Amino acid sequence: MLIIIIAISAVITCIAIAAFILYFYRDPERDIPKGNVIVSPADGRIISIVKTGEDSLRIKKGFAGRIKTLTTDLGKGQFTAVSIFMSPLDVHVNRVPMDGKVISVRHSKGKFFNASIPKAFENEKTEIIISSGIGKIKVIQIAGFIARRIETYARQETIVKKGERIGMIKLGSQVTLIMPAGKVRLKIKKGQKVKAGSSIIGEII
Numbered sequence: 707m708l709i710i711i712i713a714i715s716a717v718i719t720c721i722a723i724a725a726f727i728l729y730f731y732r733d734p735e736r737d738i739p740k741g742n743v744i745v746s747p748a749d750g751r752i753i754s755i756v757k758t759g760e761d762s763l764r765i766k767k768g769f770a771g772r773i774k775t776l777t778t779d780l781g782k783g784q785f786t787a788v789s790i791f792m793s794p795l796d797v798h799v800n801r802v803p804m805d806g807k808v809i810s811v812r813h814s815k816g817k818f819f820n821a822s823i824p825k826a827f828e829n830e831k832t833e834i835i836i837s838s839g840i841g842k843i844k845v846i847q848i849a850g851f852i853a854r855r856i857e858t859y860a861r862q863e864t865i866v867k868k869g870e871r872i873g874m875i876k877l878g879s880q881v882t883l884i885m886p887a888g889k890v891r892l893k894i895k896k897g898q899k900v901k902a903g904s905s906i907i908g909e910i911i
Contacts, residue, residue, distance in 0.1 A: 733799050736903035738869030742910040744803045744890060745868055746900040747845050748881035750792040755896055757887050759784045767848050767880050771816075771829040777884065779810075779835060780842040784887035788907060790900060792879050800847060800873045801903035802866045803883055804910075806838035811860055816849070832858045832873070836866065840889040840910055847873055848880040869903040883907065 739745060756763070761778050765787065777785050792798055816830040830849040835842055849856050855876035860866065875881070890908040894900065900907070 732797060733871075734797065736801070736869060736901065738903055739906055743893075744843075744883075744885065744907045744910065745801065746790065746894075746902050746905040746907050747800050747803050747872070747883050748790045748792055748900070748902050749796040749798070750790040750881075750900065752788060752894055752896055752898050752900060753791045753880075754787070754789045755892065755894070756787045756789075757784060758787065763787060763884070765789060765846070765848075765882050767829045767850075771848075771850075773814075773829050773831050773846065773848055773882075775831075775833060775844070775846060775882075775884070780844060780884065780886075785884050786887040786890065786892065787882055787884045788892075788894070789880060789882040792875065792881065794877055797902065798874050798876060798879065799871055799902060800845070800875065800881055802836070802860075802868055802870045802872050803843060803845065803885075803907065804836075804838050804840075804868045806836040806843070806866060808834060808860045808862055808864050808866055809837050809842070810835045811858060811862055813856070813858070830856060832856050834858065834860050834872065841886045843886075844882075844884040845872065846882040846884070847875050848882065849875055850877055850879055 813832045832847045834845045858873040892908045
């Protein structure tokens with residue numbers, strides 16, 4: 707009897723694990739909004755909306771960690787950075803915010819700093835710069851520190867369309883979109899839930 711119970715438990719556990727893996731890797735089709743709008747690059751919750759004119763920007767990653775990114779590679783002026791936190795239950799496929807041409811794809815490994823606080827490490831990231839109708843925009847895929855698994859489908863010099871799949875980040879992660887501030891009228895707010903490819907981040911002015 708004990709052997710049967712153990713076998714049944716093992717089967718149930720395997721089924722549960724398989725179901726979670728299938729659920730995690732799901733990639734549903736999305737209705738892509740038409741018109742002069744920018745769509746969300748990720749599923750999740752908007753955790754910050756920051757406007758800056760500085761040459762660089764420090765972005766906090768969820769509950770712990772951070773990254774540093776430049777704005778000088780996008781040109782001069784004011785920029786808006788929208789960060790989206792993806793929980794393990796969200797779809798983890800990332801999508802192109804708007805039509806354009808990929809001009810660079812840059813990957814950076816994470817690293818520790820000498821400090822005793824949880825935010826004392828820099829996360830792995832991939833920065834994708836797209837030349838678009840409003841100028842250069844940047845999509846940053848940010849991995850968690852433990853599960854560092856970023857897949858980027860974008861390749862330099864390729865033409866991309868709004869809503870196309872651009873990559874995937876496995877397990878809890880974050881995507882930050884940086885765009886020219888004066889050319890976009892935001893349609894989102896902090897705390898809002900969004901879906902990659904279908905939720906509108908802003909209207910092009």
